[in-house]
Amino acid sequence: MKSNLLRWIYLIGLSINILFAGPLFDNFKAKQQPNLVEFGNKYLKNVGPHVFYPFGGPDVTYPLLMFPDFETLTLMGLEPAQPVDDFPVELDNQSLSNLSSLYKRSFFITDQMASGVRNVTTIILKQLENLGATNIAVKAIDGKSNAVQLTFTYNDKQRLIRYYKSGLDNDQINLEFLASLKPFDAVLFKAASYLPHQKKFKTFRNFMLENANIFVQDSTGIPFEFLKDRFTLDLHGQYLMPYKFPGGFEQLSFKAYSESLNKPALNVCFGYGCRKVPTNILIARKKEVASL
Ligand SMILES: C[S@@+](CC[C@H](N)C(=O)[O-])C[C@H]1O[C@@H](n2cnc3c(N)ncnc32)[C@H](O)[C@@H]1O
Numbered sequence: 001m002k003s004n005l006l007r008w009i010y011l012i013g014l015s016i017n018i019l020f021a022g023p024l025f026d027n028f029k030a031k032q033q034p035n036l037v038e039f040g041n042k043y044l045k046n047v048g049p050h051v052f053y054p055f056g057g058p059d060v061t062y063p064l065l066m067f068p069d070f071e072t073l074t075l076m077g078l079e080p081a082q083p084v085d086d087f088p089v090e091l092d093n094q095s096l097s098n099l100s101s102l103y104k105r106s107f108f109i110t111d112q113m114a115s116g117v118r119n120v121t122t123i124i125l126k127q128l129e130n131l132g133a134t135n136i137a138v139k140a141i142d143g144k145s146n147a148v149q150l151t152f153t154y155n156d157k158q159r160l161i162r163y164y165k166s167g168l169d170n171d172q173i174n175l176e177f178l179a180s181l182k183p184f185d186a187v188l189f190k191a192a193s194y195l196p197h198q199k200k201f202k203t204f205r206n207f208m209l210e211n212a213n214i215f216v217q218d219s220t221g222i223p224f225e226f227l228k229d230r231f232t233l234d235l236h237g238q239y240l241m242p243y244k245f246p247g248g249f250e251q252l253s254f255k256a257y258s259e260s261l262n263k264p265a266l267n268v269c270f271g272y273g274c275r276k277v278p279t280n281i282l283i284a285r286k287k288e289v290a291s292l
């Protein structure tokens with residue numbers, strides 16, 4: 001009885017998301033896109049050419065809007081990916097529903113993707129199409145399964161996106177493979193499920209602290225405590241608390257730091273709790289390269 005009710009609630013939610021996928025993008029385009037582009041042009045110009053987005057899943061919209069000068073974007077997630085021959089693509093209902101989440105909440109939901117997304121390439125292609133990218137070509141990356149690359153033109157610049165299905169926890173991480181992706185000019189974290197805060201991602205966190213030049217992140221990325229001494233910090237918006245996330249991951253020293261700066265609120269959605277808790281984007285530059 002209860003499970004039937006839950007199924008109905010799920011199906012109604014899914015239908016609403018599908019129904020509103022188009023209008024949700026229109027709304028995102030009108031209200032979020034200009035602010036993200038303005039933020040990128042102001043604070044992230046010339047950042048790149050390589051942007052690494054671990055726990056990025058299929059989100060290409062935020063990096064494309066926020067990093068005006070990137071040439072290569074590398075995404076990782078647990079979702080499967082295969083090349084697609086035919087596009088523009090018709091998204092299936094599950095993929096449409098997932099894409100709606102990005103436009104509505106500013107992020108994809110892991111559990112929702114796990115239960116329905118068979119190929120993230122289609123979701124990436126739909127975002128590229130929505131943003132007006134041209135000359136798109138897709139192919140599998142040689143020697144890797146569930147790895148796809150897309151080349152295209154966006155804002156008159158030729159770009160490359162690589163997606164790898166790849167586990168980054170201590171048990172699955174492949175440091176040799178990660179090292180082959182260097183240099184990490186910038187590393188983006190958004191809605192990363194607070195994974196870099198956790199012990200089982202310690203190897204990954206240490207590797208990134210060693211190898212990244214710049215982090216651009218919400219509070220789910222590298223904890224403030226690991227950044228505050230070795231990085232030059234540039235906080236935008238305010239950090240108050242994590243938004244309703246199991247395990248908490250509260251950062252009291254980050255909160256105190258944010259309060260001491262008393263920065264104005266940010267007018268973009270970037271990660272969990274948008275419109276419920278203040279948005280924050282922290283740009284942390286490694287001190288040796290602080291002059292970049
Ligand atoms: C909440 S989604 C957010 C995706 C994207 N950052 C966004 O803002 O839309 C978290 C992502 O982390 C990935 N993830 C979860 N556990 C992981 C692991 N052990 N190794 C690598 N990626 C993982 C998921 O597959 C998913 O793509």
